[in-house]
Amino acid sequence: MPVVRDLRVxxxxxxxxxxxxxxxxxQTADGIYQVALxxxxxxxxxxxxxxxxxxxxxxVLLLPYSLLGPFAGxxxxxxxxRQVLLHGNLLRTALATVTAVFIVARVPDWLFYVSAxxxxxxxxxxxxxxxxxxxxxxxxxxxxxxxxxxSPTAGTLAATAGGGLAFAVRMAVPGGTGADAxxxxxxxxxxxxxxxxxxxxxxGLLGPDTPVARRLGTALAGTAxxxxxxxxxxxxxxxxxxxxxxMTLMRFCYGALTVTVLMLCRYAWAGDESxxxxxxxxxxAVSGAGFFVAALITPWAVSRLGPxxxxxxxxxxxxxxxxxxxLPFERVPMxxxxxxxxxxxxxxxIATDTVVQAxxxxxxxxxxxxxxxxxxxxxxxxxxxxxxxxxxPDGRSGLLVSAVAVxxxxxxxxxxxxxxxxxx
Numbered sequence: 204m205p206v207v208r209d210l211r212v213x214x215x216x217x218x219x220x221x222x223x224x225x226x227x228x229x230q231t232a233d234g235i236y237q238v239a240l241x242x243x244x245x246x247x248x249x250x251x252x253x254x255x256x257x258x259x260x261x262x263v264l265l266l267p268y269s270l271l272g273p274f275a276g277x278x279x280x281x282x283x284x285r286q287v288l289l290h291g292n293l294l295r296t297a298l299a300t301v302t303a304v305f306i307v308a309r310v311p312d313w314l315f316y317v318s319a320x321x322x323x324x325x326x327x328x329x330x331x332x333x334x335x336x337x338x339x340x341x342x343x344x345x346x347x348x349x350x351x352x353x354s355p356t357a358g359t360l361a362a363t364a365g366g367g368l369a370f371a372v373r374m375a376v377p378g379g380t381g382a383d384a385x386x387x388x389x390x391x392x393x394x395x396x397x398x399x400x401x402x403x404x405x406x407g408l409l410g411p412d413t414p415v416a417r418r419l420g421t422a423l424a425g426t427a428x429x430x431x432x433x434x435x436x437x438x439x440x441x442x443x444x445x446x447x448x449x450m451t452l453m454r455f456c457y458g459a460l461t462v463t464v465l466m467l468c469r470y471a472w473a474g475d476e477s478x479x480x481x482x483x484x485x486x487x488a489v490s491g492a493g494f495f496v497a498a499l500i501t502p503w504a505v506s507r508l509g510p511x512x513x514x515x516x517x518x519x520x521x522x523x524x525x526x527x528x529x530l531p532f533e534r535v536p537m538x539x540x541x542x543x544x545x546x547x548x549x550x551x552x553i554a555t556d557t558v559v560q561a562x563x564x565x566x567x568x569x570x571x572x573x574x575x576x577x578x579x580x581x582x583x584x585x586x587x588x589x590x591x592x593x594x595x596p597d598g599r600s601g602l603l604v605s606a607v608a609v610x611x612x613x614x615x616x617x618x619x620x621x622x623x624x625x626x627x
Contacts, residue, residue, distance in 0.1 A: 213350055218340035218408060223354060225288055225400045226333050230358040232393035233326060234365025236299060239386040240319055242373050243306060245469050246480045254594040256312075257462050258587035263320045265580040284339075284409035285401055287332040291325050292398035298322045299391035303384040333358075336409040363491060365390070370484040374477060433574055436567040442511070443562035443571070445621050449514055449614045450555040451578045456521070456607045457548045458586030460529070464541060466598025472534050482534070486541050493545025501553045510554040515618040517547035517554075522611035529604045552579075 213219050244260040302318045337354060341347045369386050376382045437444050468483040504513045521544065528540035555575075563571045593603045 213341070213346060213353065216341060216346075218404060219350065221400065221403045222333065222336055222340050222409070223357065224403075225292075225397050226354060226358045227361045228393050228397035228400055229288075229292060229329055229333070230361040231365035231368075232295070232299075232390045232397065234362035234367075235369040235386060235390035235393065236322060237362075238366040238369035239373075239383060239390060240302075241465075242369070242386070242480060242483075243380075243383040245465055246483070254462055254466060254587075254591035254598075257465055258584070258591040259312075259316060260319075261458070261462075261587040262584045263316050263323060265323075265584050266320075270577070283406055284332045284336045284411070285404050285406050287328060288336075288401040288409075289398050291329040291332065292394045292401065295322050295325050295329070296391050296394040296398065298325070299387055299394060303387040303391065306380050306384045306387065309380065330358075332409075339409050365393075366487065367484070370480065370487075374480060374484075430574065433567050433571050436564065437571050437574065440562045441621075442625070443559050445618065446511065446514065446555045446558040446562075447575060447578060449518065449618055450551055450575075451582045452610055452614050453518060453521070453548055453551050454579055454582040455586040456525075456610050457544055458583035459590045459603060459607050460525070460540075460544060461583075462587050462590035463529075463594065463598050463600065463603060464537065466594055466596070467532065467537065470597040471532065471599060486538060489538050490541045490545035493542040493547075494549040496542075497546045497549035497553065501550045504550070505554055505557060510558045511618055511622055513554045514551045515615055515622070517551045518611050518615040518618065521547045522608050522615055525611060526604055526608040530601055532599045 214223075240260055240263070244256050298318060298321045302315070302322065305315045305318055333354070337350050338347055341350050369389070372386050372389060373382055376385060437447070464486050465483065468479045468486060470479075472479065472482055501513065504516070508516060524543050525540055528536040528543070531537075559571060559575060590603060593606075594600050
């Protein structure tokens, strides 16, 4: 397989192997920590989870990525990247340990969320540091392209594996806050391993050779102006703007249905927390299978329908299948819906990435993708907030499911109208 061959070539590079090890350990810990937070908020016997609590947890997990992301590079260029990886992972080790203590001590929710928010905020800088360091550990432009394609994918798989490990540990040990704290401590241990692995690289290896000395306020203001310029450029690229708008609405729909499934697993489908947790793990796996299938079939679909045509097909399928499968609120149809939604959401995202890469001028591409990142995560958190207002405790809301189906249909109609105008 080409992917295996490319990875084998890259793994011959010692420094690439070491940087990849830091990424895999760090993102495995991310997956463990995120699942630990979700299970504590939703499935801890001591807590009566509500849609509002789930929305708060999602905000903690995702908003740092969105709000800090565009400015992470500005701060990153002022420090040695190896030191960012070392100190960032050491800091997350300490903060995750504090989170575990807070879980056992049953501190007020706001204090728990502050601790969790701190861990995920640091994560934004570590991930940016890993990406910015790649050109320093490969020896040609061709290999850099391979590294940019394979490293984030490997990290995503590691995070997924970490989430699976967290589910397994949580179900294998006796329930309660002690089990939740144990899973968080497992994540803290892997953060520490990631920090220690970074010490295998010389301090100056990952750059920058001369850390930026420009005043921080000036740099941050320049980044804000750059984002504004990116928005103006995006407004002039109608195809990219439509694709981003459609993807934002589809991500919103996916977020609302994610909260619905969480509440169904917790209260409607299972008699106790352990059974609910097992069902949630199954739902996550089924949705992940949809993501995987989307990666396989989207290149073929885009070659025949075009990126916007494939997005139209995804939105149309979701508008029809989501209420048909979801409104009975039964286990098997909803799991099928989770697979379909994973497929159409990831398929639309891949198509959107393609449109943005093709339509946006290279000098603006980084800024537009930063805007894309903000929209992608804020839509998910916003959906959780809306779901918190609409969902009953057991997650059975025909109104919410129907509203999401209408949104999918609106996306499909808007894309169809735009394509007709473009081809007229």
